[in-house]
Structure formats: structure tokens, C-alpha cells
Amino acid sequence: MNDDFATAMRRAVRSTRALNVAEATRVIQDALSGRAASDTRLSTPDITLPPPRQRSTPFPVDPDAEVIEQWAKPEAEEPAERIGEVAALRRLRKPLGETVRILHESRLASGAFGSLHGAGLPGTAKQVPEPILPDGAQFPARSFTCPAGSRSYRLYIPASAPDRPRGLVIMLHGCKQDPEDFAAGTGMNAVAETHGLVVAYPRQSGANNASSCWNWFRSADQMRDEGEPAIIAGITKEIMSEFSLDRGRVFVAGLSAGGAMAAVMGETYPDLYSAAGIHSGLAYGSANDVMSAFSAMRGEGGLASSPKRLANRHRLRTIVFQGSADRTVHPSNADRIVAAAIPTGAGCAVQKEPGRSASGRAYTRTIVADPAGRPAVEYWLVDGVGHAWSGGHSAGSYTDPHGPDASSQMVRFFLDGQE
Template sequence: MTPDFQQMMRNAARLTRSGDLRAATAAIQAALAGTAPAPAPVPAAPRAMRAMADVSDVLAREVPDTNAPAPPGPAANDAPGAGRFIAGSHSDAAGRRDFKLYIPPGAGQRALPLVVMLHGCTQNPDDFAAGTAMNELAAAQGFYVLYPAQSQQANPQRCWNWFKHNHQARGRGEPALLAGMTHEVMTAHTVDADRVYVAGLSAGGAMAAILGNAYPELYAAVGVHSGLAAGSATDLPSALGAMKGGGNPLRTSGSASGVATIVFHGDADTTVHPANGQQVVAASAGRGSSVDVEQLATPGGRAHTRSVHRAPDGTVVAEHWLVHGAAHAWSGGSARGSYTDAHGPDASVEMLRFFMAHPRCQAH
């Protein structure tokens, strides 16, 4: 990063804090026009890139995504055999988005779970699949993986628009589009409707929390990695505030959403403050749940604290994994993808364990 670029990003942050969002957007666009580095794993990312992520993670504009023709959707019938990673597209009244779908070996012989994976800013389905290694787990355990792709027309940095009020409720915006995409894949393939889950990283984690809140009859459990609770922000300034220290989620009372949720967050995350992970858990489990806390360690890796929240009947309703020393990255991820931290506990493995223990018939 050049000194000029760093100065432009500092100026953009200053303009955002002062409320001059138009000037801040222009400053960010000018900075990005001068340099376009490829995304890199967070541990190796320079400070200036992290500062850029702080701002660009919430920079968005609405442009109709109508230029590119829609690629063909998934085949209606699964062919047993080797796993496949296919491209598709979903369109409805809420808009259009491309996606990738992993179909595991032997699909079609029986109903299998579906995990929806929402990437973070600057990422795409292929990058996110590589970093989380979710397709390899799907091949071994037998489940579908759907990776919706955010477009640059909807957000210049490919962030899901979690912080905009028109993308936070049932039946509108990106939540409606993603729920519709999920339904389309369920119709086209042999999916177990009681075992449909959604997880995401950063902006994708925030959108996963929104989907669980808006469509609890569809998603049996939610995984939020380095994300924020539903309703933490309703515009760009409040998004910046939430990312820096926690927002004002929809659920701040002792009531629970009823959707089982597992949270991963690094306590050294300077992009999305770790307090947001606690708020995600509170929105799911409620503040009256009992909590069992364990101090654990990954052999040769990062120590972490796992808090297990239980309902009065003893049912596990939420887990909170606080990874000590971890930054803004997928815990236990592969260096083949961006924003991963191989030293932490494996978030993909633990999320799947949690998901499979929470079919829809137990959550509702």
C-alpha cells in the first residue's frame, strides 16, 4: 500500500465519521481506482487493507443487475456418482443472483441436508468454498452446499447489504432473494427440508443472521462467523458504529429468536468488534439461558473459549466460540481461500456438528 493510498483511506474514514457520505464514497472510489490488490489471507494482510475493509465492508449502492444473461440453472435430477460443483442462477421479483452448488457423491438416492454459505466482502463462491473446505466435508458426509454470489452491481465490494433497512426483513430485498434461491435448489434436488442451514463470514455472517431471523421455518440453524446480529444497523453510519463496537440488534430483551445459532469470532478482530458475536448469541438464546463455559485449546494452534447456551429443558440453543488472538478470518480455514486462519479451531467442522444436531423438527 502506498502512503497516498493510506492517506486517502484515512480521509474517507474521517468524512464518514463527519456524516459526509457522498464525499467519503468518492474518496474510497478514488483510492480503489489507483490500486486493486488481490484478496489475501488476513494474517498476512497489511494494516492499510484492514482499514480499507473497515470502510468498504459497508459501502454499497443499488444498481439493477440486468446486464449479464442468466446461466442455466441446476439440473432437476441428481445423477449418483462423483461429486459435482455446478453454476446456476436464480431470478425472482427480488432480483437475480448467480450461485454455485456442490452436489455430493450419491445425491438423489435419499434426501440430504443443504448448507447455504454466504461469502464475505471481495470474495466469491469459489474462493469461499476453497477457504472453508466445505465441499470436501460435503463429499465425506453427504450434503449439498449452496454458495450464492453477490454481484458488483448490487455492491461494489461484493458485500451482502446487511446494513440497509430494505435488506433486513422477510419478503423483500436480499433476504427474499436468498430464501427464494434456497427454495429453488430444494425443489430441483433431493433436499431434506428439515435440515436446511445457513452460515456466513463477515457481511455474509450478518446476512445469515438476518435470514435466520426472517425465515425461521426455512433455516433450522444458523452459523455466524465474524458477523453481526440482525438489525445491528440500518444505514452506513450506524454500520460503521456497529462494526467498531456493537450495534443495536433487533432483539435486545431477554426473549430468544428460537433459531439455533453457532457463532465464531476472533477476539483480535479489528474489522468487526467481538462484542457483535455476543449480541448474535443473545438474540438467539435470550439473556436468561444457562451457560456452560469451557476453556479449550487447538493442538499447536489457538486457545479458545466455548460458551454453550441451554434452554430450560436442557436443549442447546446456541454456542459461542471466542478464538483468542484471531483476527477477521475463517477459523481453521485453508490458505487456498482468502480471509482464513489455519491456526484456530475448525469452524466448518464445528458448525456442521452443531447443524446436524439441530434439525428443524427440534428448532420449531
């Protein structure tokens, strides 16, 4: 170890002990990349823990968030209500050598769910102008508040069915995205216009996650009537009431962290949605904290090898898209989503269909039919696609325009199974 690196490590340790995790992480990354310690042009985002009393503010999922020290005071001096928090933090601690290894691996990802070639600046949603809407269509900004919290959202109301839409799709964006970017990249508004659907795009705020990721990995955000699931469900119910929609015409979909949260919504609110679309996501219960989230994303064992399920829950019809070249969310996670969605009991039929998109991307479409012969699960494994929305538009981030059109296929799957 050279003198400069050793000096950097000592600075990182001092910063960590002072609870300045962001500075410690920056110093380590500078040392790994060979930048001088004073070079702060590529400094990492602030990933420090929230103040102790702000227990509703979640810890952000970010690859730079690997070093977590216990509070400066010993546990015996802590108030009783914080002892649990301290114990949880201790479970997340890593030796410095392990931290360096993880940071070295995750530098290539440049974010909790990575950055892609052509995906725009790391750490930011792609800046997109307001869309040009068909005459009579609307895309208003709204907000929703309930006891679990508040979120804003954009709602696409099609000109083809402004008063009596055929259904509702809840679209949950990925990390470092926002509703406008996600709408532009997926092209879901155009698909919704064709089919007379309303589409809601809830916005995850930087105040609730530094990378604007939905907190799918936190136990508090994996439960019905609590946390982010309660907020998203509240938005869903508000729109259902406004347009007189029943469960058979309501669907939830998402990309990456949004796909993982779509799986959470399908598991915790099976009475609210009739189908789910999960793109480059993870199965419900694959993680319960930051470290297990990284393990699950890498396709490693632990919780991800046997995702938990809530008892006596209806399994939603599910369509899954996954790129075979995804280096951010390992493709094995798609297999776990499919396994969790397959109906129980004997008699399910499996059919595999190879194909190729108009732009030349090869894919394998696997269809699982329930004992009555109705398609219950579809799994599209697309060759050569990374961590990106298949068939998306370059106007948005995290898209691969050459793959089969995930937005059109999801809507087709949703509507084919309407009750």
C-alpha cells in the first residue's frame, strides 16, 4: 500500500469515526481512482444518517452507503427508544477492508441501481421538456397526503377516454428518475392513449431517499397500511374513486427500485391491483436492509434465495421483463419473481417462445398458464439488454430502444386478463 493510499485510509477512518460518512466515502473513492484528495469535483452525494429523532426518514440505497458506524455514545447511555436503532446500525457495520472492496465494485455502477451507457449524468434524472399532448389529453401535477406521509404525482388523462377510462396503471420510476423522465423513457402515455387508460406516476422525493429510490428494501416499507406502500395505495384509491374503477382494471408496474416496489404493492395490496409489471426488479422480501439489498441485487444468497411471502395472499398475474446483460440487478432476481408469482397447485403449463424485436434484439418469452389455461405469468428475457427499459425512448434515462416494447406488452398482458 503506497503512502498516499495509506494516508487516504487514515483520513477515511477519522471521518467515519466523526460520523462524516460522506467525506469518508469520497476520500476512499478518490484513492481508488487515483484522484488527489483535494479534488472534489466528483464528490459523492451526502449519505449521512438522518438525525436520531427523524425515524421516518429512510436510509438511502446508494453504493456509497456501505460504511455505517454506531452512534458516538455507548448503548448504555442511549434513551430506551433508540437502543433498537443502535443495534440495527451495528448489524450493518463492515470492516474497512470489506468497505473498500464493496466501494471498488460499486464505483462502476455510479448509483444504487447503476448508470447506463447513454443514460445521462449519474445522480440525476434526465431533464425532459413537458410533453406535447394530444388535443384533449391532460398531464396535471397532483399531490396526496395520508398518515404515512405525502407524495406528489403526475397523472396522464387520455383524450380518448377522459371521463370513463378503461383502466389505471400505476408507474413507479427507478432510482435517479422522476415521473417526467420515466414517462418520456417508457412511452407509456402514448400506449395509454391508444387503449384509453389513465396513468399515475408517483414521485419519490430526495428527502425520503437521496437517490430518489423507492425504499423497497426497508421492512417498514414492505407492510400494508404503513410507509410507502400505504402512500402508493392511497394514490391508487384516490384515482379509482375519481374515475369509478374497480380492482379488475387497476395495475401496477415499475423499473428497478420501482419494479421492486411494484412487487411489494402486489404482495401487500392484492385486493387493489389485478396485475403487476416488473422490469429489472426484485421479488418481494428479497432484502430487509441496505446490506441485504446489495446482496440481492448481485444475485447472491441470503434472503434473496427464498423471498418471504405474506400468508394467504392472492398471487397477482405478473409480467416480468429482464435484460440478460443487466450488471446492476442480476437476472436471477427475475427467476425469483416468476417463482413467487406462479399459482400454487398442480396443473400449470409452461411454454417458451423465442423471438426477435424489430430492431434485432433476441428474446425468450416464457408463458405460465394456470390450471384453467389462463396466462398467469409472462417472463421476457431479452438478450443483450442491460439495466434499461426494453423498447424505451432515448428521451428518457435507463432505456434500450432496440428491445421489444415492454410498455405495449405490459398493457396487452394487463388488459387480456381483465376481470
